[in-house]
Amino acid sequence: MFVAFVDVLGFAAATTALSEDEELRLWDAFRMVRFDPQIRREGRPTNVLINTYLTFREVVSELRQKLSLRDRNGSLQTILFSDAIYLASPDIQDVVGGASMIVGGLLSRGVPARAGIAMGEFITLNWTTNSDGIAKGTHFDAQFLGTGVVNSYYAESKGARGIRVIVHPSASSAIQEVFPDSLLWLDDEGNPDGRYEVNYPYFTFWPPMPLRGRDKIVHKVYGDYKRNLRSLRAAAPASLQPRYDLSLVALRRMYAQSKESMAPTYPFPYRFPFPYPNSEADARYFAAPRGGTRKRRTRK
Numbered sequence: 001m002f003v004a005f006v007d008v009l010g011f012a013a014a015t016t017a018l019s020e021d022e023e024l025r026l027w028d029a030f031r032m033v034r035f036d037p038q039i040r041r042e043g044r045p046t047n048v049l050i051n052t053y054l055t056f057r058e059v060v061s062e063l064r065q066k067l068s069l070r071d072r073n074g075s076l077q078t079i080l081f082s083d084a085i086y087l088a089s090p091d092i093q094d095v096v097g098g099a100s101m102i103v104g105g106l107l108s109r110g111v112p113a114r115a116g117i118a119m120g121e122f123i124t125l126n127w128t129t130n131s132d133g134i135a136k137g138t139h140f141d142a143q144f145l146g147t148g149v150v151n152s153y154y155a156e157s158k159g160a161r162g163i164r165v166i167v168h169p170s171a172s173s174a175i176q177e178v179f180p181d182s183l184l185w186l187d188d189e190g191n192p193d194g195r196y197e198v199n200y201p202y203f204t205f206w207p208p209m210p211l212r213g214r215d216k217i218v219h220k221v222y223g224d225y226k227r228n229l230r231s232l233r234a235a236a237p238a239s240l241q242p243r244y245d246l247s248l249v250a251l252r253r254m255y256a257q258s259k260e261s262m263a264p265t266y267p268f269p270y271r272f273p274f275p276y277p278n279s280e281a282d283a284r285y286f287a288a289p290r291g292g293t294r295k296r297r298t299r300k
Helices: 011-016 020-035 037-042 048-068 092-108 147-158 169-178 200-205 214-235 241-261 279-287
Strands: 002-008 077-081 084-089 113-119 123-130 139-145 165-167 183-185 196-198
Touching: 002 092, 002 147, 011 048, 048 077, 048 092, 077 139, 084 092, 084 147, 092 113, 092 165, 092 169, 092 196, 092 200, 092 214, 113 147, 113 169, 147 165, 165 169, 169 183, 169 196, 183 241, 196 200, 200 214, 200 241, 214 241
Parallel strands: 113 165
Antiparallel strands: 002 084, 002 113, 077 084, 123 139, 165 196, 183 196
C-alpha cells in the first residue's frame, strides 16, 4: 500500500496566534461562509485563515474528482482532518500523483504545503459517529494505523524543509521504477526519513497531455510557481525565509529536469504506464517529415 500525508504549512501557527475573541469571531464567520451559498457567490472573505482552509478543501475536492475517473475499483482512501490529509491506495499513480497535485494546486493558489510519501500498511479499523446517550456529547472515532501512516508523516515532518514532496526510503525504489523522470536526489538535505523528493510540477500534466505545445505550458507552470514562492517568501517572517529559498532552489532543479526529459521522443517523454489518450495523434505528429529545402524568393 502506498500512503501520502499532506499538510498545509503555517495554518497551525496562524491559528494559535489568534486571541480567544478573534478565534470565536473567525470560526463563526467561517461557518457562515461554509454553509451560506449567497456569501460564497458574492466572493471570498478577506480573512487569510478562512481562505486557506476553503482553498485546501477545494483542491482536495478537485483531486478526488480527477481520480474518480480512473479509480474504478474505489481503492483510493482519503482521510481529511483539519489542515491535513492522508491518501492511501495500492495504486502508486494515485498516491504520488495525488500528493503532488495537492501541493502544486495549493501553491498555484498561493498556499504553502508539504507532503511525505511512503510504502507500508494502512489499516482502517472503525469509522463511527456516536451520540447515543451513553456519554454526553458526540464521539467521532477514526481508527487507522500502520507503517505507511507513520513513515509518510515522518517523511513530511522530518524531511527536507520548504514546499516539497519528500519520499521515504520505503517507497523510493517503486516510484523510481514507475516514474523514472520524477525523482530528485536530496544531496545534503537528505536524511534517513527522506533521500529523494518528487518533481511535483511534473504531475501538473497528469494524466499526460499531448506533447505538442507542452514546452510552453511547462515554462508557464514553473514560472507561476516561482512567482508564488517569491510572494510567499516576501510575506513570511525572516526565520522562515530560508525555507522558501530552499524551495526556490529545488524548483529550479525540477524545471531543469523537466526540460531535459521533454526531448521529443515517441510515444511521449514521460513514461507513464497507463493508456495515453493522444498517443496516436502524437505519433503522427512526430512521424511527419521535418526540415527540407525551402525555395528562395527571387526578385523579378
